[in-house]
Every structure is written in C-alpha cells, then in structure tokens.
Amino acid sequence: xxxxxxxxxxxxxxxxxxxxxxxxxxxxxxxxxxxxxxxxxxxxxxxxxxxxxxxxxxxxxxxxxxxxxxxxxxxxxxxxxxxxxxxxxxxxxxxxxxxxxxxxxxxxxxxxxxxxxxxxxxxxxxxxxxxxxxxxxxxxxxxxxxxxxx
Numbered sequence: 305x306x307x308x309x310x311x312x313x314x315x316x317x318x319x320x321x322x323x324x325x326x327x328x329x330x331x332x333x334x335x336x337x338x339x340x341x342x343x344x345x346x347x348x349x350x351x352x353x354x355x356x357x358x359x360x361x362x363x364x365x366x367x368x369x370x371x372x373x374x375x376x377x378x379x380x381x382x383x384x385x386x387x388x389x390x391x392x393x394x395x396x397x398x399x400x401x402x403x404x405x406x407x408x409x410x411x412x413x414x415x416x417x418x419x420x421x422x423x424x425x426x427x428x429x430x431x432x433x434x435x436x437x438x439x440x441x442x443x444x445x446x447x448x449x450x451x452x453x454x
Contacts, residue, residue, distance in 0.1 A: 336409055339372055344406045352397040
C-alpha cells in the first residue's frame with residue numbers, strides 16, 4: 305500500500321468511525337449527542353468552565369455551544385453557578401444527575417471499545433493508542449483551540 309493509499313484509507317475509516325460514534329451516542333442515552341457527551345466530559349475533567357471556554361477549546365461556534373448548553377440545562381445535566389472570583393461570570397458545572405449519566409455512558413462506551421478490541425494483541429493496542437495520541441496532538445497543533453487528547 306502506498307502512502308497515498310494509506311492516507312485515503314485512514315480518511316475513509318476515520319469518517320466511518322465518526323459516523324458510528326455519532327450514531328451510538330444516541331443509543332447510549334437518548335438525550336446525549338456525541339457533542340453533549342464531549343462537553344459533559346470536559347466539564348467533569350475541568351471542574352467547570354464558561355460556555356465561551358468550551359467554544360474555544362473545541363473550536364466550535366458560540367451559537368452551537370449555546371444550543372448544546374441550553375439542551376443540557378433543560379435536561380438538568382448541567383447548571384450555571386456564579387464564579388466566586390467574579391460574580392459577573394457564570395460557570396457551567398455538572399449536576400448530580402449529569403455526573404451519573406456521564407458515568408453510565410462512559411462505562412457503556414468503555415464496554416463497547418473493549419468488545420471491539422477484544423482479541424487484539426497488547427502490542428497492537430499500545431501502538432494503536434500511541435498512533436491516536438500522535439494524530440490528535442498533530443491535529444491540535446494545526447487547529448488552534450482544538451483539544452489535543454479529548
């Protein structure tokens with residue numbers, strides 16, 4: 305396989321992966337799109353942040369984040385709290401329900417990945433993980449605001 309063929313295969317397979325990820329997100333929780341899941345995960349990891357921080361981090365339009373945040377608030381998965389350091393700023397945080405649902409969906413995703421990767425040699429898994437880290441790190445360098453490892 306030539307380098308050009310390999311890049312074409314990678315592009316095609318990454319597109320198929322993204323399509324499956326979007327489709328499976330709805331099956332794992334009906335109110336949780338892949339974008340919503342990603343935003344909840346970031347809020348958990350960061351301990352909360354502003355909506356504008358989410359937009360910058362994921363290189364998303366503010367209106368897209370605003371719609372996602374509104375839906376997550378409506379579902380009572382996140383809440384706004386005043387920033388103790390600056391009461392003009394509202395910080396988004398997971399609610400207890402949001403934390404529980406994120407944990408359930410995260411575990412379901414882990415199970416799905418384990419099933420798909422069952423039978424892979426440990427060396428293959430380690431190489432695959434290293435390649436994904438390398439790919440995402442390079443993508444973050446070429447796309448300002450994009451996460452390196454999310």
